[in-house]
Amino acid sequence: MQHLKIGVIGVPMDLGQNRRGVDMGPSAIRYAGLLSRLEALGHEVKDFGDITIERRTEEEVSPGLKNLSQVIKANDLLRMKVEAIEEEGYYPLVLGGDHSIAIGTLAGVTKDRKNLGVIWYDAHGDLNTSETSPSGNIHGMPLAVSLGLGDESLTSIGGFAPKIKPEHIVIIGARSLDEGEKELIKEKGIKIFTMHEIDRIGMTRVMEEAIEYVKTNTDGVHLSLDLDGLDPNDAPGVGTPVLGGISYRESHLAMEMLAEAGILTSTEFVEVNPILDERNKTAEVAVALMGSLFGEKLL
Incomplete structure (x- = not known):
């Protein structure tokens, strides 16, 4: 794998969901040795720090959308940071935070891309x-928002919509869909x-x-990996665990194959919740997977 300039940005936000703790995810991932692991692979790594997130006060509830104004503000800040990181020639690596941060990440990486491919590695869709969500939690909406569906204040972040097209998306690992x-x-x-498909035909x-699908007629590929895509036995520290993952x-095989394909232009890892974890196990899993994604091999 070629050596990259990787720009790391943390988004310590838990406003997109009810369970507290994912705001500590970026710190947990860094503590698990992310930066040194990537540097050991020969990459140039620059840590751009964390987006400043407003403290949660009394929960704001718009019709079907919890903490809407705060989520918008955080994602717009993230969008601008991602754009700046790319302008400096860095590969954006975003650390969450709940999955609503993907709204800002995708708004940032699609500024100069009209046909971005997206791999959504997640137990959920x-x-x-706001019309279909059972909870009103925005972390269950970022893929829809990026498709231009939902509240205009969310879909218009960055000044354009949609950010991505349905024919350029692949969801992997889903087992809980509304x-x-x-x-x-x-x-x-x-x-x-x-x-079902993973069990039936195998991850290879x-x-x-998936790789063939997202690289066809696209001008870049983004990986959005929610740690709840993994089975809770392997990644217990997530906000919405679903058995059978x-x-x-x-x-690791999936990440290794993506590394070999060399198609990714940006990545985010989200939903690490240290409060629900076992001695930082999930953050360590995240870092290990990022090692494979960025070229780490046994031999």
């Missing part, structure tokens, strides 16, 4: 809107590999097909 999300996946023809074939080894 994150395709809800009814509105299922309908949207069918309506938009979004490519999805649920745990899933990744081969992707294994630790399958995830």
Whole structure:
């Protein structure tokens, strides 16, 4: 793998969901040795620090959208930071934080890309809107928002919408979808590999097909990896764990195949929750997977 200039940015935010703790995710990932691990692989790594997030006060509830104004502000700050990182020639590596931060990441990396491919590695579809969400938590909406669906104050971050197209998305590892999300996946023809497909055809074939799909007619590929995509036995420190997930080894294989393909232009790892974790196990898993993603090999 070629040596990269990697720009790390943390987003210590838990405003997109109810369970507290994911705001400490970026610190936990850094503590698990991320920067030194990437540098040991020969990459030039610059830590751009953390986005400043407003402290949670009394929960703000707009119709079907919790903490809306704070989530908008944080994601707009992230968008600008991601744009600046890319302008300096760095590969953006964003550390969450809850998954609502993907709104800002995708707004930033699509400023100069019209056909971004997206790999959404997650137990959930994150395709809800305020009309379909059972909870009103915005961390269940970032993929829909990036498709231009939902509240205009979210979809218009960065001054344009949509950010991505349904034919350029692949969801991997889904096993918990709301009814509105299922309908949207069918309506938009979004490519999805649920745990059924992973079990049935294996992770190697899933990744081969996913890589071929997202690199076709695209001008870059973004990986958005939610640690709850993994099985809770391997990644217990997440906000919304779902049994029966992707294994630790399958995830390493997926990252290794992405490294070999050389198609990624940006990445984010989200939803590490140290409060719910076991001695920082999930952050260590995240760092190990990033090692594989950025070229680490046994031999």
